[in-house]
Amino acid sequence: MPCRTLVLLGGVMFKYIKKCALKTLQSNNISEFPIPIYAIEQIIIDHYFDIVIIPTLRKSCVFDQTLFVANLPDTEFRISLAHELGHILMHDFFIHSSRFEAQANAFAAYFLMPPSMFEGDLKQLNEWDLAEKYGVPVESIIKRAALITELSNKEMRIF
Structure with a gap:
């Protein structure tokens, strides 16, 4: 079942996106x-996308x-697929806007690095070990860690 975020703003939007990502993992x-x-490919296919x-x-x-996906290294490919899955689940149509891109980026971050697990790991592992554990580039780990503190400061601006 798709998640829709078009009418949500600021921190409420990102809380909803986190809930959508966790629901997708669970379901x-x-x-x-x-x-x-x-x-990830199977979830996309299950939503009737080639x-x-x-x-x-x-x-x-x-x-x-x-x-349509670029042929990327696995870490970048995983991020790209999760990002596009965010668009598929949250947007009725595909328009390139900064808001939609931020939503898809946040979905990918929460989906690939779930909050409770990631926040616990963040206290114990360095960024390189986190990147290996979650199969994403180090830059994604840094952005995901910033997502934790940015949201507590009212609005997400890193994505």
């Missing part, structure tokens, strides 16, 4: 990290019911 019985790429990998593509995009 798909995902508890293995890093999340296997095939598991996935096409194009080696020369620079950035992933959705057209009609097809997700």
Whole structure:
């Protein structure tokens, strides 16, 4: 079942996105990290989207019911798929706006690095170990860690 965020603003929007990401993990019985790429692909396929990998593509995009994805290293591919899954679940149509991109980025962060697990790991592991555990680039770990403190400061601006 899709999550919709079009009318939500600020911190409320990000709380809703977190809830949507956690619901997606739970409803798909995902508890293995890093999340296997095939598991993310299967969720996308289950929402009636085809996935096409194009080696020369620079950035992933959705057209009609097809997700076109660049051929990226696994860590970046995982982020890209989770980002596009966020668009699929939260947006009725695909418009490139900073708000929609921020929502899809936040969804990917919460989906790939769930709050309770990530926040516990953040106290014990460095950014390189976290990147390995969650299968994402180090830059994504830094942004995800900032998401914790930024939301407590009212509004998310990192994405």
